[in-house]
Amino acid sequence: xxxxxxxxxxxxxxxxxxxxxxxxxxxxxxxxxxxxxxxxxxxxxxxxxxxxxxxxxxxxxxxxxxxxxxxxxxxxxxxxxxxxxxxxxxxxxxxxxxxxxxxxxxxxxxxxxxxxxxxxxxxxxxxxxxxxxxxxxxxxxxxxxxxxxxxxxxxxxxxxxxxxxxxxxxxxxxxxxxxxxxxxxxxxxxxxxxxxxxxxxxxxxxxxxxxxxxxxxxxxxxxxxxxxxxxxxxxxxxxxxxxxxxxxxxxxxxxxxxxxxxxxxxxxxxxxxxxxxxxxxxxxxxxxxxxxxxxxxxxxxxxxxxxxxxxxxxxxxxxxxxxxxxxxxxxxxxxxxxxxxxxxxxxxxxxxxxxxxxxxxxxxxxxx
Amino acid sequence: xxxxxxxxxxxxxxxxxxxxxxxxxxxxxxxxxxxxxxxxxxxxxxxxxxxxxxxxxxxxxxxxxxxxxxxxxxxxxxxxxxxxxxxxxxxxxxxxxxxxxxxxxxxxxxxxxxxxxxxxxxxxxxxxxxxxxxxxxxxxxxxxxxxxxxxxxxxxxxxxxxxxxxxxxxxxxxxxxxxxxxxxxxxxxxxxxxxxxxxxxxxxxxxxxxxxxxxxxxxxxxxxxxxxxxxxxxxxxxxxxxxxxxxxxxxxxxxxxxxxxxxxxxxxxxxxxxxxxxxxxxxxxxxxxxxxxxxxxxxxxxxxxxxxxxxxxxxxxxxxxxxxxxxxxxxxxxxxxxxxxxxxxxxxxxxxxxxxxxxxxxxxxxxx
Numbered sequence: 034x035x036x037x038x039x040x041x042x043x044x045x046x047x048x049x050x051x052x053x054x055x056x057x058x059x060x061x062x063x064x065x066x067x068x069x070x071x072x073x074x075x076x077x078x079x080x081x082x083x084x085x086x087x088x089x090x091x092x093x094x095x096x097x098x099x100x101x102x103x104x105x106x107x108x109x110x111x112x113x114x115x116x117x118x119x120x121x122x123x124x125x126x127x128x129x130x131x132x133x134x135x136x137x138x139x140x141x142x143x144x145x146x147x148x149x150x151x152x153x154x155x156x157x158x159x160x161x162x163x164x165x166x167x168x169x170x171x172x173x174x175x176x177x178x179x180x181x182x183x184x185x186x187x188x189x190x191x192x193x194x195x196x197x198x199x200x201x202x203x204x205x206x207x208x209x210x211x212x213x214x215x216x217x218x219x220x221x222x223x224x225x226x227x228x229x230x231x232x233x234x235x236x237x238x239x240x241x242x243x244x245x246x247x248x249x250x251x252x253x254x255x256x257x258x259x260x261x262x263x264x265x266x267x268x269x270x271x272x273x274x275x276x277x278x279x280x281x282x283x284x285x286x287x288x289x290x291x292x293x294x295x296x297x298x299x300x301x302x303x304x305x306x307x308x309x310x311x312x313x314x315x316x317x318x319x320x321x322x323x324x325x326x327x328x329x330x331x332x333x334x335x336x337x338x339x340x341x342x343x344x345x346x347x348x349x350x351x352x353x354x355x356x357x358x359x360x361x362x363x364x365x366x367x368x369x370x371x372x373x374x375x376x377x378x379x380x381x382x383x384x385x386x387x388x389x390x391x392x393x394x395x396x397x398x399x400x401x
Numbered sequence: 402x403x404x405x406x407x408x409x410x411x412x413x414x415x416x417x418x419x420x421x422x423x424x425x426x427x428x429x430x431x432x433x434x435x436x437x438x439x440x441x442x443x444x445x446x447x448x449x450x451x452x453x454x455x456x457x458x459x460x461x462x463x464x465x466x467x468x469x470x471x472x473x474x475x476x477x478x479x480x481x482x483x484x485x486x487x488x489x490x491x492x493x494x495x496x497x498x499x500x501x502x503x504x505x506x507x508x509x510x511x512x513x514x515x516x517x518x519x520x521x522x523x524x525x526x527x528x529x530x531x532x533x534x535x536x537x538x539x540x541x542x543x544x545x546x547x548x549x550x551x552x553x554x555x556x557x558x559x560x561x562x563x564x565x566x567x568x569x570x571x572x573x574x575x576x577x578x579x580x581x582x583x584x585x586x587x588x589x590x591x592x593x594x595x596x597x598x599x600x601x602x603x604x605x606x607x608x609x610x611x612x613x614x615x616x617x618x619x620x621x622x623x624x625x626x627x628x629x630x631x632x633x634x635x636x637x638x639x640x641x642x643x644x645x646x647x648x649x650x651x652x653x654x655x656x657x658x659x660x661x662x663x664x665x666x667x668x669x670x671x672x673x674x675x676x677x678x679x680x681x682x683x684x685x686x687x688x689x690x691x692x693x694x695x696x697x698x699x700x701x702x703x704x705x706x707x708x709x710x711x712x713x714x715x716x717x718x719x720x721x722x723x724x725x726x727x728x729x730x731x732x733x734x735x736x737x738x739x740x741x742x743x744x745x746x747x748x749x750x751x752x753x754x755x756x757x758x759x760x761x762x763x764x765x766x767x768x769x
Contacts, residue, residue, distance in 0.1 A: 034575075034639045035415030037422075040408070044609075047403030054405075207402075240643060241412075244616040271402045275608060 036239035039196070040285050042176050046205040046275065051078075051166065055085035057202055061162045062121035064092040068111060068135035070099045073127030076209040078166050082124055094118035096138075099127065102190060102300060102307070103134040104183045105148055111138040115161075125165045125200070128221065129172030129181070129307065132165050136180035136198045139163050144195075152184055152191045160197035168209040170273040171221025171308050173228055173281020175203035183301070189374065190297040190307075199285075205278055207271035216306075218260045218273075219352050224308030225277040226253055227315050229336075231290040232283035233329045234322055234381050242286035243332070249279035250336035254348075261352050291384055292318050294376030295393065298367040305357060312353055316346035317392045318384075325382045356397055364393040404607035407564070408653050410544050414573040414643065419446075419534065423453035425570055429530045430490035432460040434483040436503035438467045441495030444577040446534050450492055462486035464506075467495065470558060470668060470675070471502040472551045473516055479506040483529075493533045493568070496589065497540030497549070497675065500533050504548035504566045507531050512563075520552055520559045528565035536577040538641040539589025539676050541596055541649020543571035551669070557742065558665040558675075567653075573646055575639035584674075586628045586641075587720050592676030593645040594621055595683050597704075599658045600651035601697045602690055602749050610654035615704040617647035622705035622716075629720050659752055660686050662744030663761065666735040673725060680721055684714035685760045686752075693750045724765055732761040 045054045058065075065086055069079060074097065086093050096111045115123070115138060125135030140160040141151070165175035174180075178198040184191035210218070229249040232242050253276035259265050265273070296310035305313070323330045323342045330342065339345045368389035371377060377384065384392060394401045413422045426433075433454055437447060442465065454461050464479050483491070483506060493503030508528040509519070533543035542548075546566040552559035578586070597617040600610050621644035627633050633641070664678035673681070691698045691710050698710065707713045736757040739745060745752070752760060762769045 034636075034643060035418075036412075038412040038414070041411075043409075044404075044406040046406070050403075241647075244612065244647075248612040268402075275402060279609075279612075 034240060036241065038239065038241050038286060040176060040199065040282050042199045042203050043201065044176065044203045044205060044278065048206060048208060050206050051081040051085050051204050054204070055088055058085055058091065058164060059089050061164060061201060062091070064094070064118060064120045065122050065124045066111065066115040066118060066120035066138065067093050067095050067124045067126060068099060068138060069095070069097045069126040069131045071097055073131050073168050076168055076212055078126045078168050078209045082126060082166060093124070094120055099131040099134045101130050102183045103130050104185070105151055108134055108137040108141060108182065112142045115142055122161050123163045125163060126168060128167070128169035129174050132167065132172060132174035133180040133182065135163060135165070136160070136174070137182060137193065140180070140193070140195055140198055151182070152187070152193065154193070156193060156195035158196040160195060163200040164202040164204065165200040166204045166209070167274065167277070169213065169217060169221040170210055170270070170277040171224035173225060173277050173284060175200055175205070176278055176281040177285040188370070189301050203278065205274050207267065207274045210270045210274060211267060215263050218265065220306045220308035220312070221277070222253065222257060222260050222273060222308070223312030223315070223349070223352060225249070225280045226257070227292055227308070227311035228280035228284045228289065229253065230315060230319065230333055231292050232280065232287040233333055234318070234327065235287035235290050236379050236381050237287045238381070239286050242283045245279050246283040247332065247336040249276045249283060250333065251338070252276040253280070254337035254339060257348060257352060288379050289376050290380040291377045291389070294374035295367070295371045295389060297374065298370055303357060303359060309353065312349055313356065314392060314396050316349045317396045319345060321384060321388060321392060322382050327382055329381065359397055361394065361399055364397060365390050368393055402608060404609065406607065406609050406654060408544060408567065408650050410567045410571050411569065412544065412571045412573060412646065416574060416576060418574050419449040419453050419572050422572070423456055426453055426459065426532060427457050429532060429569060430459070432462070432486060432488045433490050433492045434479065434486060434488035434506065435461050435463050435492045435494065436467060436479060436506060437463070437465045437494040437499045439465055441499050441536050444536055444580055446494045446536050446577045450494060450534060461492070462488055467499040467502045469498050470551045471498050472553070473519055476502055476505040476509060476550065480510045483510055490529050491531045493531060494536060496535070496537035497542050500535065500540060500542035501548040501550065503531060503533070504528070504542070505550060505561065508548070508561070508563055508566055519550070520555070520561065522561070524561060524563035526564040528563060531568040532570040532572065533568040534572045534577070535642065535645070537581065537585060537589040538578055538638070538645040539592035541593060541645050541652065543568055543573070544646055544649040545653040556738070557669050571646070573642050575635065575642045578638045578642060579635060583631050586633065588674045588676035588680070589645070590621065590625060590628050590641060590676070591680030591683070591717070591720060593617070593648045594625070595660055595676070595679035596648035596652045596657065597621065598683060598687065598701055599660050600648065600655040601701055602686070602695065603655035603658050604747050604749050605655045606749070607654050610651045611700070613647045614651040615700065617644045617651060618701065618704035619706070620644040621648070622707060625716060625720060656747045657744050658748040659745045659757070662742035663735070663739045663757060665742065666738055671725060671727060677721065680717050681724065682760060682764050684717045685764045687713060689752060689756060689760060690750050695750055697749065727765055729762065729767055732765060733758050736761055
């Protein structure tokens, strides 16, 4: 038994947790850069954050120009605004994109890098302090030390990481998710499921990350059909958000693996939503791991309570519905591309290029 | 679903983890006060810590005068040595007593208090940074923000707490436990079990603390007969230590409850080992909670895999063996005394004084 565990973020969970724990924000600084997307914060979260900051006498500047799959350009724009506003801490509101952009802004403003160096790693444990408010239940970014950005040079998405990217606070309030569309709810839930499953299938899995992943799957999996049928109650939304945070705590230890590594091409080249991209590939990856005799597969099936890998795949197929049409030769090209991805190497079973090809093809309905 | 989660300690777990992660200690300061007991560190832990500090070019001063159930006097002695040595961080090696003393030393040296004020609460989040090396598998103190000291005025043991008392690092290496006596192994294991069970039975239990508690019980409970029979393997020792840390992470969220609150009198007045004191009372407390219909009891029985509360009680009785003889009227007096204890009020079912009397009496074999 050999592992390291670290997850220093303080989590406040529950209805109106921002208002109830507004005081905590005082410790972060005097002026916040609020990082969000155009629509991410239109669910009450921005109003709650502003009210808390005002109550504390803290100033703030709004940066609401984060787009899905944030670019380095977007991060630089945020840093410029942060600096001109004299902000000394960051509040992120949104799904993964605003949270990931916020982490990069908070880190790169104190550890400047050229575009060429951004993905070169070696970040010190130094960043402006952050509070994160997820408004989707999927990314788990509020409890991880990763920021995933669009990497145009590599034609993929790439993570940067630093222990200082763990937010100081995460505020989990399911009420911000009540107005989410069916598509966003389902896609982000598939992202969370993928984190839990990939965490189990990681070379870097630990006993604690496995325990967190299993707890996440136990809660999350039975809610998927309700997400699909749009019958989630407010309590279900809370549970989904909690399960997503558990899955985030999982990958904070284990990292993600082949599914994320292969999904990035689908997002980069086809603008397929990140969670959906993972959902498209996850079933076939689990099949491959079962074929290879990985003992984790039984534990995943047991935690999900789904009985078999086949049932797991059927459930995902139901959620995904009609698949995007991507030519066979294009998918084959992605397999070569994905082999360069560092996440693939973290898989407990590392697919060969031929297996990655089959995985892409089967995931899109091609016979192989 | 409303809760707060916070456990910022970085855990290094595994064989020779101090040597492997010696570098981490560099971040703590230039000169360590090593806090330990006369015998606590005679298992290789002290040598490993000294080697790591020497390798880092860090100085250290040894304070090895911590006795079981540390007193305020012992803490003051440690602070005096720390100050004269100019130490700027603390390394604790031992069971709960050295760890708890170390936490109080690291906190009180920057937040001085008179003897009268020590147990008055209100500590700020400020302490010297610490690394903790448990040498028993029971207290979980390496991952909690509590220091439990002998409170002579209150004739009990009382906790002081501050978020800054979470150690920066915890090093979990089961090899330090290989030479432990049967009595210490069993008593400390009962302490860990009590943390997990009491965590579930706390008013302040959270979904995360419950998940950690159940995982702890799943690992710990089946090892109890092996601890009793002295047939623990090195792997079992590692697993016990891990389960103890999980139970510590549990009470870091939930606190302890009536069993600890009532056990302190047994330790204060009769010098009954802390873990054993909990083990003596735990079965009857679980019986009371079952009687009161607490739904947590089923989850505890299920996580332990013991089938029933009766079996749970039999297992503990086996571990405890012959019980101390304490007069009936003395135990009755402890019930009145225990009602003042703040831990009792944290119990999901708070025993009345009459119930606390019955609990003490039945635990020591009196018919009531």
